[in-house]
Amino acid sequence: GTVALVDVGNGLSHILIAADGVPRFARLVPISLQDAVKSFGFLLADVEPVGTGAEDEQQTARQRHKEKLRAWCNNVAGEIQSSIGYYLAQPGSADVERIIISGRGARLAGLAEFMAERLDLRVEKVRPLEGITVQPGCEDITREVLDFAVCIGLARRGLEGAK
Template sequence: QMNVLLVAAKRELVEGRMGLLTEAGLHAAIVDVDAFAIHNAFELNYPDAMQGVVGLVNIGHEVTNVNILEEGVPVLTRDLSVGTRRFREDLQREKGLAADDAEKVIQGVTQSADLASYVEARGEEIAVGVERAAAFLATASRSAGGLARVFTTGGGSRIPGLNEALASRLKAPVEPANPIQRLAYKDTAFDAVSVDEVAPLLMLSVGLALRRAA
C-alpha cells in the first residue's frame, strides 16, 4: 500500500504563474503548494517544534494561509480571506490616511495609537480561523490536545501587536518564524535591512528553494 496525496488547483491559476516564468525566460522544474513549502522551511529551522499540534499562520497581503501540523505532519490547511490589505484599508477608511501612510503604520515605521483596535478586530478574524481549523482536527479525533504553539510568517507577522493579540485569543504561545536561522548566508546579505525584520517574509521563498525535482 502507498499513501498518495492529491492536490487540485485551478488551471488558470497554474497557467498564470507558469506564464510569468515563461515571459521571464525561466522554466519551472516543479510546482509546489504554499502550505507545503512553508512547512518544509519550518521543518528545517524548527526540528524541536515537531511535537503536538502546531499552527503555521502565513499572513499575506490578500490571504492568510493556516497550516495545522500534528507531530510534524501537515494534516489540515485553510485559507482565510483576510490579510495585510484589510489592515491598511481599515486605517485608510476610518482615519483618512493615504495608502503609503497606512502602510507605514502597519509596518511599525510610524507609531499610531489607533492601530491597536484594528489589530484586535482583524486579529480576531485570523484567530477564529485558526481555532476552527484546530477544532476540526479535534472533532475528527485526530488529536485530543489543543494548539501547543503557533508560528506566524509573512508581512502580517510584523504588524505591531498582532502576535500578542493572537496569543491572547488562542491561549497559546505565538511567535514570528525565522526561516533562515539554520541557514548559512553571506555576512553582507542583509547589510541594508534588519535580519529579524525581513526574515518572516522569506518563509515561502526558502521553502520553495528547498525543493528538488524528482
C-alpha cells in the first residue's frame, strides 16, 4: 500500500511517501525536536516538567507543559498533512494508508497517538529490530532504537547483499 515514513529528528525531519515500496515523494521538513526542547522546555525521556513548588504550582506547570507539547505535535501533524495533500494532488497518487514514525522524536510520549487522532490515519512507530536477535548485555539499545532506525535499515540492506 501507500505509506508515509516520517523521521522526526533532532535537527530536521524527513517525510517519504512510498507506494508499494517505491518512493514517490520526499520532503525535508523544518520541524526540529531540538527547537521544540529549547522553546517549550520539555524533556524527551520524561514529558512531565520537573518542578519543586507547591502541588497547585506543579499542576499548573504540568498543564502548561502539555499545552505546549500539543502545540508542537500539531505543527508536526500539520507538516505531514500538507505533504500528504501535495502528494495526493499528483496524477496517479494513491491514498496514504498509514504513517510510520522514526527518529528521536518518535520516542516522545503521546506523539503517535496525537498524530493518529489529528490525521485520522493509523500511526505506528518503526520496529527496526524486528527479526534481529539482540545479544545478551546489549538490551539497552532497544530504548534508543528509534534514534537509529535509518542506520539499522541501511546496515540490514548491506547485509542482504553480503549473502
